[in-house]
Amino acid sequence: MRRILRLMLTAAGPYAPQFRRTLRISLAASLVQAAAYATLVPLLAELTRDPVRTDRAWLWVGLLAGLVTVEAVLRIRETAFTYDHWHLVTQATRLRLGATLRAMPQQELARRAAGDLGSVVGGNATAAAGAISSLSTLFIQLVAVPAVLGVVVLVLDWRLGLVLVAATLAALPLVRQVQRRANSGFHHVDEADADLAARIVEYVQGLPVLKATGQAGADSPRLRTVLADQHHAQSAANRSAALPVAGAQLIVQLALVALVALGAALALDLRLSPATVAAVVVTAARFAEPLGLAAVMTKLFEQAEAALHRVDELLAVRPLPVTPGGPGPTGHHITFEDVTFGYEGQREPTLEQVSFTVPEGSLTALVGPSGSGKTTVTKLIARYADPQHGTVRLGGADLRSLDPDDLLRHLAVVFQDVYLFDDTIRANIALARPDATDADITTAARAANAHEFISRLPDGYDTRVGEIGSALSGGERQRISIARAILKDAPVVLLDEPTAALDTESEAVVQQAVARLVAGRTVVVIAHRLSTIAGADQILVLDGGRIAQRGTHAALLAEPDGRYARMWHAQLAAREWHLGPSAPLDGLRPLRDPGTVDEG
Known part of the structure; x- marks a missing residue:
């Protein structure tokens, strides 16, 4: 519970002080409740006297009524957190998660599925707030009341008290077993739920494709697997804890039977008054009820812990660090200085020892085969991530010294x-x-x-x-x-070939718009159609994460054996391509625009 309480306090965020106060009120209410049950012992003793001392009996009744009233007042104050702050905690948690997502490095954000993040911000945030408002106080009640009543029974008769102690010691290992199994099981359930949420988002977004390929509907293989995984995880989580729960409840019931039997024997031997036995049985029943519930409630606690853990895990993602005291940009030229960068999980770097400068107000085009690192260059300019080696600068300022919001104000993408x-x-x-x-x-x-x-x-x-x-x-x-x-x-514009997927008519209109956008700005453009960047101030040809060539269009064509010249001539040849005479549809132009060929 210490672990869960820590997670609850993290999830409570700005409402942690109110949450702590609620826990203290809940503990006080539970102690008062236990004291109210304890007054039954002297009350029953007075009622079984001959003659009954009415004044003393009424004294104990008054004390019982007072304790019950105090508990009711405390419970009302305890539930105020649920009614007044539950929705505020949910809202605050989601806002904090939103702020975390906003500041999260793009590399980390891209690694996470949209459905998974939606599951955390939606369902897990709600479950976390519910755990804070309800389960925490319930746990205190389940622990505090039996603890006090157990002491009361031990004081009344150590032999009857030992029965309860023995039952508790026998049930606790089973409760712990439920906790371990439920903890593992519900983490798997939560992961399966997140996978399903991600797959549903993918399914909805790709529904036109799935319909066209006949894979939409209840039998869609894209959904069937994750639905089966979710069902298996839920079934396994429930089955794994069923036997220990039943065992713990059985021990509690047997302990009550043993206590009644022992109490009756002691009363028959006149070693214990019937009134005391009756009071002990009532007290023990209230003692046993939370103990029996604990085994069942453990599953709920672990389910809440799984939700709290996912919220805490996301909140723990740190934004890219900003080096304090660095100078701001003095202009809008872009510089890569010996930059090496590799994505997480890749053996080879995507960019290796890349150095170049994009002068302010100029247009630099990036060309090369797929996977050569073109998009990675633009991502590093927008500080998608930091390079493992080298420096990226804007206006002479290291991007690591710029606040991400300040950097993005300089960029349009x-x-x-x-x-x-x-x-x-x-x-x-x-x-x-x-x-x-x-x-x-x-x-x-x-x-x-x-x-x-x-x-x-x-x-x-x-x-x-x-x-x-x-x-x-x-x-x-x-x-x-x-x-x-x-x-x-913005003074800096990053373009990822905005016309590559357009038809000829749309391309012409968009090209005019792009020309207006880039006028007078520092521009980096990823190009697949080489004809669109023939007028670039410089062209960088990337291959295998390195700059293989650099220069103007004319200068690069003057190197006939260079990669750029081969790409250019391949695109020229592709424009003349058509199906041969042996094909059934002789002369049909290819559906794919030949201008998008980017390597020979």
């Missing part, structure tokens, strides 16, 4: 795969600058060649784009993304 939120077009563009006016948003949309198609929509800028922008075409989504980048007006 346009990805090949655009992500739009299920909101209005206006809201999606305004993400770049929440305080932007409608006029600012319209100006950015015009510059991105998006205003015309937006105006034709039924609700104009208030049209909802659907999940991931599904209500718009690829070219329309890309223009919304460019409008967002134009509105941000």
Whole structure:
């Protein structure tokens, strides 16, 4: 329970002081409750006297009533935390998790499935708050009341007390066994739930593909496996603890039978009064009830512990460190100094001893085969992660000395795969600058060649784009993304070939928008169609994580045996490619645009 209490205090966050106060109130209420049960002993003794001393009997009744009243008041104060703070703890936990996700290194964020994170922020946060508000006080009650009543029985008669002590010692190993099995089992259940949540998100997002391939529905192999794993984990967790729970409850019941039998024998031998025996039996029953519940409740405690652990694990992820006292950027040129970087779990680095400079206001293109490190370069500029060796600088400042929010204010990013939120077009563009006016948003949309198609929509800028922008075409989504980048007006622009997946007509419109976006800015662009970057100030050809060539388009073509020249001629040849005369559809042009070939 110490471990669970520590996790509860972590999850309580800013409400930890109120939580501690609630625990103290719960302990006081439990002690008062135990004292109320203890008054039954002298009360029954007075009621069985001959003659009954009425004044003393009423004294004990009054004390019992007073203790019950005090306990009720304390319980009301105890439950105030549940009613007043439970939803606040849930909200605060989710806000803290949100802040953690916002500051989490992109490398760590990319490693986690969206459904898994959703499960932690949603279900686990709720379960953690529930554990804080209910299970913690219940645990105190289950421990404090039997402890006090056990002492009372020992004082009344050590022989009857030993029966309860023996029962407790016999049941505790079984309770511990339930704890160990439930702890392992519910961690597996929680992992299975997270896997299922992640797979459901994947299933919903990929439903069009699954329908087209006949793998949608209840028999989808993408869901069937994780559903089976979840069922197996839940069944195993319940089965593993069933026998120890039943054993602990049986021991408690046998202890009560033994106590009644021993008490009756002592009463028949006149070594114990019937009133004392009756009081001990009542007290022992109240003693045994929590002990029997403890075995069952242990499963709930461990289930809560699994949820608390997942919340604590996510909160424990530290953001990338910021070196204090470093100078800020003096300009917007970008420098890589002997940079080596490898992703977690990879044996070979993705980039190795890479050095180059992107002068302020220039355009640098990154080309090369898939896996050569092009995207990694742009990720390091946005501080997706820190290199294992070397330094990345912006305006002469080491990125490790810049606050992540300050760094991102200097950058605008346009990805090949655009992500739009299920909101209005206006809201999606305004993400770049929440305080932007409608006029600012319209100006950015015009510059991105998006205003015309937006105006034709039924609700104009208030049209909802659907999940991931599904209500718009690829070219329309890309223009919304460019409008967002134009509105941000950042001095550095990172482009991941924004026209690679577009048709010819959309490409021409988007290229015009991109030209307006990059004008006068420091630009790094990942290029697959070499014709689109022929006018770049410099072209870096990456191969195997190293810079194989660098120079202008003309200078690189002047090296006929170089990789860039081979890629260029391969793309020229691909434009003339068609199916041979032996093919059944002679002369059919390939569906894939030949301009996307990036290596020979």
